[in-house]
Amino acid sequence: MKNRDNFIPWIYHPDYDIPLPTNHRFTAKKHADLLSLLMKSEISNNSRVFQPEPANKDQIQIVHTKSYINKIEFGNLSKSEENILGLPWSKELLKRAYLDVNGTLTAAKLALKHAIACHLAGGTHHAHANFGSGFCVFNDIAFTAKNLIHECICKKVLVIDCDVHQGDGTASICSDEPAIYTCSMHAKNNFPLEKINGDYDIPLDDEISNKEYMNKIIYMLDICNKEISPDLVIYDAGVDVHQNDKLGRLKINSETIMKRDLAILDYFKQKSIPICTVIGGGYSEDRNELAKRHSIIFNAAHRVYCAS
Ligand SMILES: [Zn+2]
Structure with missing residues (x-):
């Protein structure tokens, strides 16, 4: 599938970053850092930034239970639910949750038009239908796949999840939908302790x-x-999966992550199958280094879709 327009849609919203206590494992400014690094790069000449609208409740109800959505909406999480989520509730977190899921759906719709689209957020794969977990409020991957099927935009969707942590929430939410095939390659000794079988799991x-x-x-x-x-x-x-990631456990270097992203993008480009990418996890105290790691997929997309 050719990217006829020779630009790659980048999906970003300034409200993706949320206020967090200092020393929180989740880097509060990582989305803005990534955009600023990408905009300084030459590859931004072949990109166009799109800003998503917040998702509506009906769309979210396709994936999450009403009672859980209400808890998020009104800030009624118990202390233990907030601990499992790993993020303190705030109005900003609520806003971000609605934007992030629709950011991935927007990326998917743009990918169907332009062959490729890259979200500067997304990958909230630990969120289950009725609870949030591991920094994930709503599940953008399940949200996108299920809404695309529900709106009859796609007949079949493939999820490839190469985050170091297993996509347990995605596997669980999509298990009742045969039109979605979920594949997760993850470190077997890492979070979540209890893995939920998807269609194809590769523990490392x-x-x-x-x-x-x-x-x-x-x-x-x-x-x-x-x-x-x-x-x-x-x-x-x-x-x-990076060797210097704070939570990763694996020893994968940046060069291999680039090879991985190029191999995956090139594979589907050759088959004329559109692909949308989400950044997924990445944890480091060094903000520049983290932005650099997350920029790999954007550089890979540029190489596969614009430079060749
Ligand atoms: Zn992760």
């Missing part, structure tokens, strides 16, 4: 080499190709 040992990691990526693409012919791929390009 902490000691996996960069070479073996890439071999598993290539093998995974072939399995997915045999199992489903999707109208769209949603790709979680999490960079918490």
Whole structure:
């Protein structure tokens, strides 16, 4: 599938960043940092930034229970629910949750038009139908896949989740939808302790080499190709597999993450299957370094869709 317009849609909203206590593991300014790094790069000449609207409640109810949505809406989470979520409730968090899910859906719709689109957020794959978990309020991946099917925009959607943590929320929410195929490649000893089987799970040992990691990526693409012919791929390009990630446990270097992203994008470009990407997890106290890691998928997309 050719990117006829020679630009890649980037989806971003200034309200993606939320106020957090200092030393919180989630880097509060990571989305703005990423945009600012990308805008300084030459690849921004081949991009156009789109700002999503907040999702509406009806769309969210396709994925989350009414009672959970109300708890988020009115800030009624119990202390233990807030602990499992890992983020303190705030009006800003509420706003962000509504924007983020629709940011990924917007990216998906733009990808269907332009072959590729990259969200500067997303990957909130630990959110379940009735509770938030691991910094994820609503599940943007399940939200996008299910709404695309519900609106009859896609017949089949493939989710490829390469965040270091298993996409448990996505697997659980999408388990009743045969039109969505969920694939997660993750560190087996990492969060969440209790994994929820998706359609295809690839648990990784902490000691996996960069070479073996890439071999598993290539093998995974072939399995997915045999199992489903999707109208769209949603790709979680999490960079918490990085060797210096605070929460990752794996020893994957930046070069291999670039190879991974190029291999995945190129694979679906060759098959003329549109792909939208989300940034997924990435944790570091060094804000520049983290923005650099998250920028890899944007550079890979530029190389695959604009430079060739
Ligand atoms: Zn993660």
